[in-house]
Amino acid sequence: MTSGFPELWDTRSFGRALDSAFNSVVANWGETLEMVFMPVLRGITGLERGLQFLPWWVVVALFCAATWAAGRKVLPVVLVAALLVLLGLLGVWNEAMATVALMLAATILSVVIGVPLGIVMSRSDRMRGGMLPVLDIMQTMPIFVYLIPFVMLFGPGKIPALLATIVFAIPPVIRLTDLGIRQVDPEIVEASRSFGASPRQQLWTVQVPLAMPTIMAGINQTTMMALSMVVIASMIGAGGLGYQVLQGIQRLEVSRGLIAGLGIVLLAIIFDRIAQSYGRRVQANLHREGN
Amino acid sequence: MRPVKIEVQAVSKVFGRDPKGALAKVRGGMDKQRLKDETEHVLGLHDISLTIREGETFVIMGLSGSGKSTLIRHFNRLIEPTGGRILFDGEDILTFDAARLQAFRRRKVAMVFQRFALLPHKTVVENVAYGLTLDGVPKAEALRRAGEQIALVGLSGFEKSYPAQLSGGMQQRVGLARALATDAEVLLMDEAFSALDPLIRHDMQLQLKDLQARLGKTIVFITHDLDEALLLGDHIAILKDGTLRQVGTGSEILARPADDYVARFVRDVNRARILLCGAFADAGLIVAPDAPVVEAGATLEAAFAAFAGGAQAVAVRNGDGRIKGALTAQRVMEALARE
Numbered sequence: 001m002t003s004g005f006p007e008l009w010d011t012r013s014f015g016r017a018l019d020s021a022f023n024s025v026v027a028n029w030g031e032t033l034e035m036v037f038m039p040v041l042r043g044i045t046g047l048e049r050g051l052q053f054l055p056w057w058v059v060v061a062l063f064c065a066a067t068w069a070a071g072r073k074v075l076p077v078v079l080v081a082a083l084l085v086l087l088g089l090l091g092v093w094n095e096a097m098a099t100v101a102l103m104l105a106a107t108i109l110s111v112v113i114g115v116p117l118g119i120v121m122s123r124s125d126r127m128r129g130g131m132l133p134v135l136d137i138m139q140t141m142p143i144f145v146y147l148i149p150f151v152m153l154f155g156p157g158k159i160p161a162l163l164a165t166i167v168f169a170i171p172p173v174i175r176l177t178d179l180g181i182r183q184v185d186p187e188i189v190e191a192s193r194s195f196g197a198s199p200r201q202q203l204w205t206v207q208v209p210l211a212m213p214t215i216m217a218g219i220n221q222t223t224m225m226a227l228s229m230v231v232i233a234s235m236i237g238a239g240g241l242g243y244q245v246l247q248g249i250q251r252l253e254v255s256r257g258l259i260a261g262l263g264i265v266l267l268a269i270i271f272d273r274i275a276q277s278y279g280r281r282v283q284a285n286l287h288r289e290g291n
Numbered sequence: 292m293r294p295v296k297i298e299v300q301a302v303s304k305v306f307g308r309d310p311k312g313a314l315a316k317v318r319g320g321m322d323k324q325r326l327k328d329e330t331e332h333v334l335g336l337h338d339i340s341l342t343i344r345e346g347e348t349f350v351i352m353g354l355s356g357s358g359k360s361t362l363i364r365h366f367n368r369l370i371e372p373t374g375g376r377i378l379f380d381g382e383d384i385l386t387f388d389a390a391r392l393q394a395f396r397r398r399k400v401a402m403v404f405q406r407f408a409l410l411p412h413k414t415v416v417e418n419v420a421y422g423l424t425l426d427g428v429p430k431a432e433a434l435r436r437a438g439e440q441i442a443l444v445g446l447s448g449f450e451k452s453y454p455a456q457l458s459g460g461m462q463q464r465v466g467l468a469r470a471l472a473t474d475a476e477v478l479l480m481d482e483a484f485s486a487l488d489p490l491i492r493h494d495m496q497l498q499l500k501d502l503q504a505r506l507g508k509t510i511v512f513i514t515h516d517l518d519e520a521l522l523l524g525d526h527i528a529i530l531k532d533g534t535l536r537q538v539g540t541g542s543e544i545l546a547r548p549a550d551d552y553v554a555r556f557v558r559d560v561n562r563a564r565i566l567l568c569g570a571f572a573d574a575g576l577i578v579a580p581d582a583p584v585v586e587a588g589a590t591l592e593a594a595f596a597a598f599a600g601g602a603q604a605v606a607v608r609n610g611d612g613r614i615k616g617a618l619t620a621q622r623v624m625e626a627l628a629r630e
Contacts, residue, residue, distance in 0.1 A: 191408035194367055195422040195473070196397030205421075209412045285453075286411050 026152050037159045040105070044158050048101035052094050059097070060084045063270065071277025080273055083266050092241060092263040099230055099240035099267065102158060106165040106226040111219055114170045118177020118215075119203065128178065135171040143168050143232055151236050161230070161238035169225040176218025180211030213283045220275035227268050241267075295381075296477065296509045297343040297366060302375030304361055304533075307332030310373040323532060335361045336533045339375070343526075345476075348503060348510040350524030352517065358533040359513045363479050366511060367400045368392060379477075397426040401470035405482040407462045409454040415465050416441060416450040422473035440468040444498070460491035467499075471506070480512045484519065496522055517556060521545075521565050529553055541565055562627050563592040571626045572607035572616035582606050587615055591623055598623070 051059060060081055067080045087096050121128045146167050150160035184207050192206045208215075234242025241260045248257025305313045305326075313332035317323075323334045336358045343349045353359045364370040365377055368384060377384050379399065387395060401422060409418050420437035424430065441450055444464040454462050463483060470478050484492045496519060503510060514520050520527050521541040528538045529552075537549035545565060548554035569587030583597035584606045597605045604617045 185408075187404060187406055187408045188410060190369060191402070191404055192410075192421075192425075194369055194396060194400075194402040194479075195425055195469075196393040196395070197425050198393060201425055205425075206410060209410075 114173035161233035180214030353530035
């Protein structure tokens with residue numbers, strides 16, 4: 001076969017070098033990394049078992065409590081309860097709980113890592129210049145590509161699924177944290193400085209609270225992306241609803257794929273409602289008007 | 292004479308990539324326009340020297356672009372000068388390191404902003420306590436002291452409201468209370484009343500005068516409104532294009548404008564509201580015992596009503612109650628007539 005573009009350098013040997021370099025990383029660091037992530041794995045498994053072990057109505061009650069805490073409104077609580085019951089009626093309760101566990105773990109870790117990164121990025125234009133292309137690459141790279149190195153390091157299972165999900169889902173929370181902080185009214189930041197706020201005090205008393213609605217929008221997007229990635233990650237042993245979809249493909253069972261797919265849609269709506277009602281409440285706190 | 296509080300010595304500020312180099316060119320004789328055209332540097336302030344004394348209200352006035360907001364931000368180093376020195380109680384604040392500067396801003400100076408700049412996510416009382424909490428004052432104590440300041444500016448009952456629930460005038464009272472709460476010696480007020488509508492603005496001006504009389508703070512007040520400057524200022528500095536045109540008391544500036552710019556500036560001012568009866572009273576004039584009486588410290592405007600009522604002359608009474616002299620309508624008209 002002839003290539004349309006002249007071969008100016010030896011891509012095959014470059015590829016081989018890259019592979020062997022990564023292989024040696026796997027050989028030398030694989031076990032250590034597995035040890036490091038063992039507690040995370042235990043956490044996810046525990047969360048998953050817990051959600052599956054609890055009676056369904058306790059889980060529904062927990063979700064309702066979370067929704068109430070987020071928005072202090074009745075309507076979203078009723079909606080979330082109804083959707084969860086529907087999820088149970090579809091017969092995919094246990095699979096859904098497995099997906100929720102992995103998604104929650106991925107979202108929490110993304111927020112824990114992403115918000116501080118966003119804050120750092122907002123404080124230095126140079127940092128921002130360096131981070132933006134990396135985030136672009138992370139978001140445009142086909143997501144299957146992330147699966148390869150993580151599977152090589154950890155073998156198929158929940159940990160590579162989790163890590164691939166985080167890489168895919170973290171950019172929005174980083175971007176929007178940075179954006180939110182940069183959009184805070186400079187006069188209010190100046191006022192804070194004029195009263196002798198240290199940079200840290202400026203950050204925590206003014207910039208982060210005022211950026212909160214934007215940060216919440218980022219967390220919401222991250223949650224949605226984590227949910228969609230969890231499905232793909234089932235190809236490498238993440239289990240849950242995604243695995244049902246995968247089986248539907250393998251066995252050519254339309255019903256299995258459709259029901260699991262519906263379950264994912266329901267989960268997406270549930271988490272979106274929770275995040276949005278929280279976001280609205282934060283927003284309302286910033287712009288209260290009239291009595 | 293009162294001791295000096297803030298001394299500004301030859302302060303200049305250039306905005307651009309190489310401010311020091313540009314300032315050297317300005318000192319070499321390049322003017323503002325050429326500096327901008329040839330080097331893309333903006334001369335914000337040029338060679339400003341001022342003396343602000345303890346307990347006075349010092350007004351810096353100028354139109355937009357005159358550099359007045361830039362200048363006031365030098366007093367707490369929100370903006371760093373390119374050249375010159377700023378002494379506060381005799382100490383050069385430009386030598387302060389970050390920690391010292393923070394302490395200085397927390398305890399010595401407080402600022403009130405044109406667009407209020409309140410924290411929208413905090414209640415009124417939390418906003419007022421903000422400076423104290425930054426300084427590590429325990430929460431209960433900070434809220435108690437904040438409550439006192441809220442009462443002082445007449446906002447009792449609104450402690451738990453959020454800024455967006457208040458009118459502009461009320462929001463600026465919160466801004467004023469926030470600045471007073473840290474018990475700073477100097478208040479920096481950057482066009483603090485310019486965003487308010489005229490009636491509210493006048494109320495706030497009178498309230499500030501009243502507070503000033505009670506608390507004896509040193510106030511640096513920025514405005515573009517000459518009437519406001521004359522009403523509030525013990526001394527007024529007029530700024531144009533980043534240079535100081537004249538410094539003096541209101542009546543000095545009205546009586547002897549330093550240059551054409553200042554003269555044009557003060558031409559339209561309502562002199563009847565600035566000039567005082569005492570200054571024009573004729574001691575040789577005897578008035579009837581039943582003639583109307585005005586205070587020597589009142590403005591000429593106060594005598595108008597008496598003349599409108601048909602009086603030939605008005606007695607002018609000193610602060611100690613003795614009659615200083617009298618005013619006739621003709622004397623008042625002479626005082627009001629512009630040369």
